[in-house]
Amino acid sequence: MDNNKRPNDMIRITTEELAAAFIEEQVQAIQEQVGDKKVLLALSGGVDSSVVAALLIKAIGKQLVCVHVNHGLLRKGEPEQVVQVFRDEMDANLVYVDAIDRFLDKLEGVEEPEQKRKIIGAEFIRVFEEEARKLEGIEFLAQGTIYPDILESDGVKAHHNVGGLPEDLQFELVEPLKLLYKDEVRVVGKALGLPDGMVYRQPFPGPGLGVRCLGAITRDRLEAVRESDAILREEFAKNGLEGKVWQYFTIIPDFKSVGVKEGKRSFEWPVIIRAVNTKDAMTATVEDVPFALLQHITDRITHEVPGVNRVCYDLTPKPTGTIEWE
Numbered sequence: 650m651d652n653n654k655r656p657n658d659m660i661r662i663t664t665e666e667l668a669a670a671f672i673e674e675q676v677q678a679i680q681e682q683v684g685d686k687k688v689l690l691a692l693s694g695g696v697d698s699s700v701v702a703a704l705l706i707k708a709i710g711k712q713l714v715c716v717h718v719n720h721g722l723l724r725k726g727e728p729e730q731v732v733q734v735f736r737d738e739m740d741a742n743l744v745y746v747d748a749i750d751r752f753l754d755k756l757e758g759v760e761e762p763e764q765k766r767k768i769i770g771a772e773f774i775r776v777f778e779e780e781a782r783k784l785e786g787i788e789f790l791a792q793g794t795i796y797p798d799i800l801e802s803d804g805v806k807a808h809h810n811v812g813g814l815p816e817d818l819q820f821e822l823v824e825p826l827k828l829l830y831k832d833e834v835r836v837v838g839k840a841l842g843l844p845d846g847m848v849y850r851q852p853f854p855g856p857g858l859g860v861r862c863l864g865a866i867t868r869d870r871l872e873a874v875r876e877s878d879a880i881l882r883e884e885f886a887k888n889g890l891e892g893k894v895w896q897y898f899t900i901i902p903d904f905k906s907v908g909v910k911e912g913k914r915s916f917e918w919p920v921i922i923r924a925v926n927t928k929d930a931m932t933a934t935v936e937d938v939p940f941a942l943l944q945h946i947t948d949r950i951t952h953e954v955p956g957v958n959r960v961c962y963d964l965t966p967k968p969t970g971t972i973e974w975e
């Protein structure tokens with residue numbers, strides 16, 4: 650049997666009971682596969698790797714080693730949440746790597762988006778590899794591969810891999826979610842006790858805020874992206890748009906404009922707000938955010954985020970614009 654193919658009679662996991670049954674079955678399968686060996690997992694704090702982590706913690710406890718890389722491009726509060734949920738609450742074996750300077754130094758002066766993505770991906774592999782080499786006796790690598798990843802890669806190879814690890818660091822894979830769709834992963838995550846903020850998290854690009862700080866990333870502009878994004882998320886949550894709008898975030902371009910602040914001329918960055926809805930990410934429509942809310946968010950961002958004097962709303966559907974700017 651092709652174990653990368655979802656059986657036709659597999660019931661869609663939509664309830665707590667179905668999730669509980671799946672968890673029980675997977676805990677057993679993981680224990681059988683792994684025995685008393687150690688498993689390594691790159692834990693981003695995103696839905697997929699978090700659910701894999703919670704499942705493995707339930708199955709094998711401290712035989713799982715999670716590595717969370719803070720590359721400085723995560724959203725406000727995310728690295729802290731990973732530490733709180735997994736180390737403090739679930740008592741997991743968590744290695745937290747502060748790699749902020751490494752990533753930002755490598756990215757300094759790099760303007761071209763594809764180049765930025767490549768640097769972030771390659772540096773991630775390097776950091777992960779270094780951590781893997783420090784650990785003894787690891788035989789398995791857990792991954793948050795889900796069924797759409799398998800379908801996209803035509804069943805040949807899950808594209809979700811921490812691909813690019815050197816030959817001598819090839820581990821046997823543990824992929825407990827590989828036959829599940831995203832909505833099922835969320836139901837399982839909830840049943841495993843993960844917080845809603847993690848389970849219902851909106852999609853976030855691999856290179857993180859790095860592709861929302863347009864052009865060459867600078868630390869001050871990156872901080873402004875992070876702060877403005879946090880304000881946008883807070884206001885959307887308060888006003889019932891969280892969970893309703895598919896994806897929303899802020900972008901800061903690499904140019905400034907003239908403004909007035911406290912009676913004086915200012916020369917600062919604009920923040921661009923993007924809020925879109927889509928079914929399959931191939932096309933997207935712009936959310937009709939109430940004007941008064943946009944004005945309130947503008948007021949907060951221009952007053953609370955240092956270095957920003959202007960806010961714009963991106964009215965472009967996909968096509969012609971893509972969802973992200975880089």
Ligand SMILES: Nc1ncnc2c1ncn2[C@@H]1O[C@H](COP(=O)(O)OP(=O)(O)OP(=O)(O)O)[C@@H](O)[C@H]1O
Pocket residue numbers: 690691692693694695696697698699716717718719720792793809810811853854855856
């Ligand atoms: N900052 C990070 N620290 C540790 N692992 C990471 C980090 N970023 C990405 N990864 C690993 O790379 C995988 C793929 O990352 P990608 O950003 O494409 O995530 P994804 O498909 O949305 O999955 P997830 O929901 O787990 O983030 C993640 O599942 C995780 O294993």
